[in-house]
Structures are given as C-alpha cells and as structure tokens.
Ligand code: NAD
C-alpha cells in the first residue's frame with residue numbers, strides 16, 4: 590500500500606475532480622494541491638467545505654502553461670499527480686476541436702514533462718513511491734454493436750470524436766512516458782459518470798433542468814444509443830483504490846455495470862420528476878423531442894471490469910436507480926449552484942449548439 594501525503598490534482602474544480610477532492614479532504618489525511626484553470630466547466634463552489642480546508646491548496650493555473658507547471662512541482666513537491674483536467678464535452682469538440690487538442694494532448698504532454706523532470710531529480714525512495722495517474726475515458730475504444738463483448742484493457746483504440754481522439758492521444762503519451770522514461774504511471778478508463786455538480790451540458794443534468802423549466806428534452810437520433818453509467822462518488826473511490834494499489838504501467842477499466850439506452854435514462858428522469866415536482870399541464874415525458882443525431886454518434890459503450898474487481902477488489906456501490914433518484918433530488922435542492930453555472934458561458938453554448946440542430950422529421 591502506497592498512499593501519498595501530497596497529491597497534485599488537475600481539474601479539481603470540475604465535475605469528477607471536485608468529487609475526488611471532496612473525498613480526499615474528508616476521508617484521507619493527504620494535502621491536495623488543486624490545479625485548475627477555471628474554464629466554463631470549473632467552479633470552486635463545487636468543492637463545498639473542502640474548498641476552505643487547511644489541507645486544500647488551490648492554484649489557478651493552465652496546464653498549457655509549462656513554466657507554471659514547473660513552479661507548482663517546485664513549490665508543492667507532490668508525491669503523486671492525479672490528472673483530470675481536460676476539455677470533456679463531445680458536442681463542443683465537434684464544434685471546435687482546437688481547444689481539445691491544446692488541453693488534452695499538449696496540456697498532458699506539458700504535465701508529463703514537468704512531472705518527469707521533477708521525478709528524475711527525487712531521491713531514490715521518493716522516486717520509487719511517486720505516481721502519475723492519468724484519468725481517461727472508455728470512449729477511446731470506439732463503439733460496440735448490441736451483441737459485442739464489453740471493452741477490456743486489451744481492446745484496440747478506435748476513437749470516433751475529436752474529444753475521444755484527443756483523450757486517446759493523451760493515453761498514448763502517458764504510456765510512452767512509462768516505456769521510454771520509466772515514469773511510474775497509472776491509467777484508468779471510465780464509463781459515463783453522473784451525480785451532483787455535473788455541468789448541465791451533459792445528458793442527465795441537461796434533461797433534469799430543461800424538464801424543470803418546461804423546455805423540450807432533446808434526444809439525439811432515436812434515443813437508442815447505450816451508455817454505461819457510474820455514480821461519480823464510486824468513480825472517485827475507484828481512483829483512490831488504483832492510486833494506492835495499482836501496478837505502475839498498468840491500465841484499469843472502470844464501469845458502473847449499468848447499461849441503459851438514452852431514452853430509458855430520460856424516461857426514468859421524467860418519472861422521478863412526475864413524483865417529486867408534478868407538472869400541472871401533464872407528464873414530463875411529453876417534453877421529449879427527437880432531434881438530429883450527433884455526428885459520428887457512438888452506438889454503445891460497455892465496460893468489462895474484471896481486472897479492477899479481481900486485482901484491486903473494487904466494485905461500484907451505488908445502483909443506477911437509487912443514484913439517479915438522489916441526483917434528481919440534488920438538482921432540485923441545489924438551485925443556487927445551478928443558477929450560477931447556468932449564467933454566461935452556458936447559455937451562449939446552448940444557443941449555438943441547439944440553434945442549428947433541427948427537430949427530426
Ligand atoms: P469537467 O469538464 O467537468 O471538468 C474539467 C476541469 O478541468 C474543469 O474544472 C476545467 O476548469 C479544468 N480545465 C480544463 N482545461 C484546463 C486547462 N487547460 N488547464 C487547467 N484546467 C483545465 O470534466 P469531468 O467530467 O469532471 O471529467 C474529468 C476527467 O475525467 C476528464 O479528463 C475526462 O476526460 C475524464 N472522464 C470523464 C467522464 C465523464 O463521464 N464525465 C468519464 C470518463 C472520463
């Protein structure tokens with residue numbers, strides 16, 4: 590067991606990063622150096638009480654800025670890096686891929702180089718203990734037909750979108766830094782996360798908030814694309830487990846054992862809202878609208894989690910049904926957080942995104 594005292598987390602003001610930081614502060618003794626550029630997707634309020642904890646240090650820096658990263662390693666001397674900072678939304682990557690290459694590929698290369706130089710200068714025992722944990726996605730494996738076996742760590746890479754291609758590029762860089770320089774890396778590839786503090790451009794929060802406002806619920810294509818859903822708190826637990834017990838150089842797939850079609854997910858959200866916040870004018874599912882499909886839309890993702898469950902004894906704890914219910918309740922209760930992220934950047938994005946997307950015939 591190798592548990593670090595000082596963890597440099599990138600993207601710790603985002604959806605998954607903030608869940609991880611909240612857990613690290615509440616459930617471990619580690620100091621967290623939280624490095625985040627605070628793009629439209631980053632919000633320090635998502636850190637809740639962890640934000641003001643003495644073991645939490647916030648550094649607003651951009652991973653595209655190499656000298657800034659060198660300073661962070663020099664000043665904070667981390668024992669481990671957990672790299673989550675990324676441009677994360679597939680639809681945005683279709684509209685404008687450049688930021689995805691800059692942050693996900695070049696930013697990761699910067700971080701690898703800054704980490705490598707720092708790590709090579711450590712004394713032998715600290716070098717041995719150091720870890721660079723890269724957080725990635727199942728989308729790098731491409732997509733599956735309805736009867737194909739789930740993705741394993743050996744599934745060949747076949748990314749479809751600019752987003753997944755940029756994440757695939759970053760994964761390859763991380764493996765190359767291990768093979769070439771011996772940097773002790775860990776990689777995890779996870780399926781779709783859901784839970785509190787998720788930015789409402791992603792399917793689940795977008796549907797909850799549109800439904801509450803009585804707006805159309807835009808389902809791409811026929812709504813029969815399949816995703817595997819994992820609660821973000823379960824993902825954060827898995828990341829901690831891999832960091833403490835994963836074997837350097839190794840990749841671990843993480844999934845939720847909860848494959849659902851998008852239409853099933855949207856119907857489930859509508860059913861919860863019918864109960865929790867009935868609409869005088871009828872049921873929420875009447876708001877569903879089938880819209881033009883996402884270009885290059887992957888049909889299905891599914892995770893074979895044998896490796897992490899057998900080698901590291903990790904399994905998801907939350908069922909999708911109860912996790913989704915709690916998530917709907919969270920968005921109903923946290924209107925202040927919602928209102929703040931719904932201002933500015935988000936509204937602009939929604940207008941340009943759906944401006945050109947027609948209702949399917
Ligand atoms: P997010 O978009 O909610 O958060 C990303 C964070 O990174 C934000 O706080 C943002 O400010 C920060 N960031 C972006 N560009 C940066 C830059 N250049 N420098 C510094 N900080 C920057 O994303 P998320 O959903 O929390 O995803 C986190 C990571 O997990 C990503 O690497 C993503 O690819 C991966 N992942 C996400 C999912 C999912 O379902 N959301 C699933 C598997 C893997």
Ligand code: TDX
Nearest residue numbers: 677678679726728780781790791792807808809814851
């Ligand atoms: O309005 C919508 N209507 C719709 O039908 C939106 C936003 C999405 N969808 C569909 C597209 C997908 O099939 O729902 C599914 C989920 O879409 P997203 O929430 O955009 O997620 P996805 O494209 O699956 O990617 C997510 O999971 C893997 C994250 O955004 C990635 O960062 C992660 O790597």
